[in-house]
Amino acid sequence: MALERKFIEDNIRKFEVKEFLQRELERAGCGEIDIQRTPLGTRVIVHVQRPGLVIGRKGQAIRKLTTILKTRFGLDNPQIEVNELEVPELNPNVMARSIANALERGIHFRRAAYTALRRIMEAGARGAEITISGKLTGERAKTVKFVDGYLKHCGEPAMMFVKEGYAVAAPKPGVIGVKVKIMPPGTRLPDDIIYKEQPEVPSKGEEEEKGEIEEIVEQLQEEIAEEGESKEKVSEESAEEKKAAEEASSEASEEKQPEESSEETKEA
Numbered sequence: 001m002a003l004e005r006k007f008i009e010d011n012i013r014k015f016e017v018k019e020f021l022q023r024e025l026e027r028a029g030c031g032e033i034d035i036q037r038t039p040l041g042t043r044v045i046v047h048v049q050r051p052g053l054v055i056g057r058k059g060q061a062i063r064k065l066t067t068i069l070k071t072r073f074g075l076d077n078p079q080i081e082v083n084e085l086e087v088p089e090l091n092p093n094v095m096a097r098s099i100a101n102a103l104e105r106g107i108h109f110r111r112a113a114y115t116a117l118r119r120i121m122e123a124g125a126r127g128a129e130i131t132i133s134g135k136l137t138g139e140r141a142k143t144v145k146f147v148d149g150y151l152k153h154c155g156e157p158a159m160m161f162v163k164e165g166y167a168v169a170a171p172k173p174g175v176i177g178v179k180v181k182i183m184p185p186g187t188r189l190p191d192d193i194i195y196k197e198q199p200e201v202p203s204k205g206e207e208e209e210k211g212e213i214e215e216i217v218e219q220l221q222e223e224i225a226e227e228g229e230s231k232e233k234v235s236e237e238s239a240e241e242k243k244a245a246e247e248a249s250s251e252a253s254e255e256k257q258p259e260e261s262s263e264e265t266k267e268a
Helices: 002-024 051-055 057-071 092-104 109-122 155-161 204-267
Strands: 030-038 041-048 078-084 127-134 142-149 163-169 176-183
Touching: 002 030, 002 041, 002 057, 030 092, 041 051, 051 057, 051 078, 057 078, 092 109, 092 127, 092 163, 092 176, 109 127, 109 142, 109 176
Parallel strands: 041 078
Antiparallel strands: 030 041, 127 142, 127 176, 163 176
């Protein structure tokens, strides 16, 4: 049982470290925290909106956090790595914290939820769900959900692709819990179907019809060509006949001219 107990203690320590860092880095817009064990020590990767607040002036804030992680939580040689969130609207922890801050400032819960939901969907998310529970409008607590887009709720896709974030608001009427679920853009689910365009293959009947049409066209072309040849032959024969007639007429005119000249001499 000693080995199992060690694993349980390590997981409890990781959870305590994440909870502490989220509380300390709330102003910096803390999103995700990843803790990794390496041969050189413990690597803590923090994704925040404003890295400057985490590092501090000349690195004072990050050195202070490193000392606390080493002394209070007993991490071996902790190394904090700070990364900036590229799209904060797609991080559920950041959006849950922003909604909780809006509720603490006195903004109506519907307005805060719809504003956050619109920002999430405009960032390109496939779907989002915001759940607000607590004393929202009166003494009696209730739960309200705001949903947009397409979101998986159960099964392996819900565990793999849907990100969840949670935050707590503490206004005067009482504590309000905010839970945000986001399915990021570009998520390909097992039931997504991709249609591939394939070239159309003509059937046997269509091929036979095309062959018959081609034969008919060839026959028509041959008939047109034969008609053209026959017309050319007729035109050549008519030209020869005209030429022969002209030659005959010219010979006849030549024979008439000497006869006329002889008659003229006799009369003289």
